[in-house]
Amino acid sequence: MPECQHFDIGCPSRQLFDQIADKWSMMVLTVLVPGPMRFNAIKRHMEGVTQKALTQCLRKLERNGLLSRRVIPTSPVGVEYEITALGQSLHAPFKALYRWTLDNLDEVEESRRAFDLRAA
């Protein structure tokens, strides 16, 4: 990866990173890996997310092509979200990052305590 040692404005990471690398998006994609799921089911898997936040997140992911949305014409209507191949391909990098947070949270928290102590 020799490109972009200097991060100029046009760098792809500048246009994508913010969009894909947020907490809710990572959770949604992870939850959808085993199979399609309906709105409220997804919501139940993500403790603390509001309906608004989840809706916005799903829209963004759909727009970026990471998942697809399918309306089931029942009454009341159901909506099923399914991860796309593109979304699947993002899952591996996400898993690595998730793994990192699990492995290093303790050390990070230790650093934070030390830093806050110095500052006080």
Add this chain to the structure above:
Amino acid sequence: MPECQHFDIGCPSRQLFDQIADKWSMMVLTVLVPGPMRFNAIKRHMEGVTQKALTQCLRKLERNGLLSRRVIPTSPVGVEYEITALGQSLHAPFKALYRWTLDNLDEVEESRRAFDLRAA
């Protein structure tokens, strides 16, 4: 990774992901991989970042233990930032994500165009 299929509030990723996975943090860490660097040098490598944003980002990274800060007692003072071992360990997952953005930006942009057309 069988843990956390249901993302409860206490999940480590919830406490860390937002902190580490933002655009500026990724750029700073990447820039610092080859070696320590001074404030304005870092700034020059990240087109469009403001002094305030960079300062905040560096503080956060320092607090989380991903880099260290060293004051050089000259006049005027210099400050050198160096990536820590912990920061280095985060670089691999970041690189994977960065690679993904390079490989898939085109497809994402295509999806966005299609989505926006449908919406219009």
Add this chain to the structure above:
DNA sequence: CCGTATCCGATCCGATACTG
């Protein structure tokens, strides 16, 4: 050179209410 302090508009975000 490397910050901190302040102001201020833009934006996010949760809570709430309402609809097909």
Add this chain to the structure above:
DNA sequence: CAGTATCGGATCGGATACGG
């Protein structure tokens, strides 16, 4: 069930000014 609409508070982010 799965949204949309709206509102007010909190937060962000840039611009600017100033200090060690």
